[in-house]
Amino acid sequence: MNENEFRERFGVKAEPNYIPQDDEVGMFLAAFRSNIPMILKGPTGCGKTRFVQYMAYRLKVPLVTVSCHEDLTAADLVGRFLFKDNQTVWQPGPLTLAVRYGGLCYLDEIVEARKDTTVIIHSLTDDRRILYLDKTGEVIRAHPDFMMILSYNPGYQSIVKDLKQSTKQRFASLIFPHPCLEVETEILASETGLSREESARLAEMGSKIRELKGFGLDEGVGTRLLVYVGRLVKAGLSPLDACRCCISQTLTDEEEIMESINNIVNLYYGD
Ligand code: ADP
Secondary structure, eight states, X not given: OOHHHHHHHHOOOSOOOXXXXXXXXXXXXXXXXXXXXXXXXXXXXXXXXXXXXXXXXXXXXXXXXXXXXXXXXXXXXXXXXXXXXXXXXXXXXHXXXXXXXXXXXXXXXXXXXXXXXXXXXXXXXXXXXXXEETTTTEEEEOOTTEEEEXXXXXXXXXXXXXXXXXXXXXXXXXXXXXXXXXHHHHHHHHHHOOOHHHHHHHHHHHXXXXXXXXXXXXXXXXXXXXXXXXXXXXXXXXXXXXXXXIXXXXXXXXXXXHHHHHHHHHHHHOO
């Protein structure tokens, strides 16, 4: 893939709808200009991916996103040799393309990835900013527009699956909490088309459900699920049905806790 093809394939063409929570946009811009990589921490569905898409659009740089999982290896990021027409061809991975041509490389849920990815992350996130391709013997110096971004959800971390300090301390970090009521109302209104009043009610209900965290719920409801509710309501479902379907029945499998959530839902949408 040449540079133009890369830009065409990974460029963010339309402006993503992103409602800022705080000064995260300014902080990210400063980090980008200073070649400092970033970790985005926060629960699922609170806007980390949307934020990165928005920043790529703002900066007019391509965005490569890799969802990490326990089988993800260094080769999946860097590239591998493939057999094609009786020949061995080098197929660069997404990270290599971003390092070479410039762009944001977003490694989502990094702690899920295998340990051999750490070595690659380290050489790219200190002053060296290099990627060493051991299979081809090549050393690539990162493009000035290359920036590595990791996301992770501290709520899920165990001691076994945490980032090491030697990795963490190469990054600046932004925390993405659940948005405050005003911001979440704006997000819901702009993402679903519900009125401000309806969005405010939904946001308020979401914050009440979040109070159950620690009382049977491992994690409060994320904005993504509230957006789903709003969209189903717009599609004609009653708010009660939409909340049961997207919130109570999604967040837990335990009947008692489901009932506690339904009680909150009823307070807002019951007859
Ligand atoms: P994460 O990556 O943190 O799991 P996402 O960025 O995918 O979460 O957000 C989930 C959904 O919630 C988005 O698709 C969008 O509809 C909505 N959302 C969350 N935060 C924002 C925000 N700040 N501005 C606009 N939409 C948002």
